[in-house]
Amino acid sequence: MQSLTRVNRQPLYQQVRQILLKTIQSGEWKPGEKIPIEPVLAEQMGVSIGTLRRAVESLVNDGILHRREGAGTFVRTYRDLGYWNVFQIYRNLDGQRRGEFGRLVTFEVTNHVEEKIAKALHLLPGQELIHMIRHWITTKTGIEEVVSIDESYLVKEKFGALTREFFVKNFRQGESFYEFFDREFNVVILSQKCSAHYECLDQEISHKLQVPENFEALCTERVSLTFGHEPVEYRINRGRVDVTKIFFDLS
Numbered sequence: 001m002q003s004l005t006r007v008n009r010q011p012l013y014q015q016v017r018q019i020l021l022k023t024i025q026s027g028e029w030k031p032g033e034k035i036p037i038e039p040v041l042a043e044q045m046g047v048s049i050g051t052l053r054r055a056v057e058s059l060v061n062d063g064i065l066h067r068r069e070g071a072g073t074f075v076r077t078y079r080d081l082g083y084w085n086v087f088q089i090y091r092n093l094d095g096q097r098r099g100e101f102g103r104l105v106t107f108e109v110t111n112h113v114e115e116k117i118a119k120a121l122h123l124l125p126g127q128e129l130i131h132m133i134r135h136w137i138t139t140k141t142g143i144e145e146v147v148s149i150d151e152s153y154l155v156k157e158k159f160g161a162l163t164r165e166f167f168v169k170n171f172r173q174g175e176s177f178y179e180f181f182d183r184e185f186n187v188v189i190l191s192q193k194c195s196a197h198y199e200c201l202d203q204e205i206s207h208k209l210q211v212p213e214n215f216e217a218l219c220t221e222r223v224s225l226t227f228g229h230e231p232v233e234y235r236i237n238r239g240r241v242d243v244t245k246i247f248f249d250l251s
Contacts, residue, residue, distance in 0.1 A: 130159055195220065
């Protein structure tokens with residue numbers, strides 16, 4: 001664990017908070033892991049229990065740590081968020097989840113992305129991303145129909161072991177991307193920034209996404225952030241307008 005810098009002009013509890021946060025970001029404390037009790041941490045860091053408790057409480061309030069009554073304080077995981085659909089923006093008009101199953105259609109590693117994506121993810125020149133496209137499919141009409149398309153750009157250094165084969169083998173039917181990130185890579189999504197608009201897909205985008213030209217979609221673009229407000233994913237969701245609505249859980 002990093003040491004305090006006494007010449008730092010920040011309030012002491014904020015310095016302690018930053019050290020605790022960096023301990024989590026480094027993976028020394030993993031998602032779901034119980035952190036040492038506060039008297040032990042205070043002694044290790046050479047601060048009062050009051051200062052340590054204030055730093056811990058600020059991380060709890062930000063959703064980075066999670067208190068469990070009678071058990072202690074833990075690094076937050078996606079599973080702790082309770083309602084599994086906190087980050088699930090799209091619903092079918094009947095209130096059900098989009099499609100009956102998903103299908104991976106593109107998996108590639110690239111360092112060529114739009115400027116807005118590079119900027120949102122704070123990429124360095126030449127930094128690599130994992131680019132994935134998945135179709136959500138329904139068979140309610142008796143034939144397979146694409147009702148939604150997920151296009152994700154993942155910061156490769158956060159998901160280094162992820163390959164097409166790894167995804168196909170380890171992604172579980174019915175789980176969300178964020179449960180998968182949490183379980184396999186210790187990447188916990190804590191917040192997002194989103195925008196929404198209507199889109200009629202032109203020939204170039206339709207070809208890339210492997211859907212018919214002029215596919216009309218309710219489109220959201222979102223940046224997913226982990227500990228320390230670090231962006232790790234840029235996702236573009238396109239739901240077919242005739243069966244899709246946008247739903248936000250703001251609780």
